[in-house]
Amino acid sequence: MGKAAILVLRIALALVLLGTLFVQAVMVPLFGIDLAEAGAEAVRVPVLLIVVLGILAFQVCLVCVWRLLTMVRRGTVFSSAAFRYVDVIIGAITAAALLLFALGTVLAPGEEAAPGIVLLIGGVGITVAAGALLMLVMRALLASAVATAAEAARLRTELGGVI
DSSP states (O other), X not given: OOHHXXXXXXXXXXXXXXXXXXXXXXXXXXXXXXXXXXXXXXXHHHHHHHHHHHHHHHHHHHHHHHHHHHXXXXXXXXXXXXXXXXXXXHHHHHHHHHHHHHHHXXXXXXXXXXXXXXXXXXXXXXXXXXXXXXXXXXXXXXXXXXXXXXXXXXXXXXXXXXX
């Protein structure tokens, strides 16, 4: 990956992270006020908690992608150290999917959301869970690449000893 691509991606990640911080600081409190004014006091706290935790899960993914980009820039991404960040990303995406299912569960019994909205939230939760499974597949590919790199290094060392 080229230096320019990494720089552009880092700028995008920084802007997205700033956007999520703005949402947490400004939009979530305003959303809480809107829920209170709409008379949704019974679901206000759970919904706000789920939203904040969902944003936090997304921020964790952003930070881990930033760290992986650093490893790409240094040429160390195909090492066992990368697994830590990939595992955290998988965990955060899984948590986000569970939070979406929890949101649907919180909204389902009352009159606060139409059944179609609850179904839509469930569909998004399944899609996010599929993203976690996709990351699991990517982790397996990373494991294969790390094993191949280790084997290549061993063979180079062996060949160097023969020569």
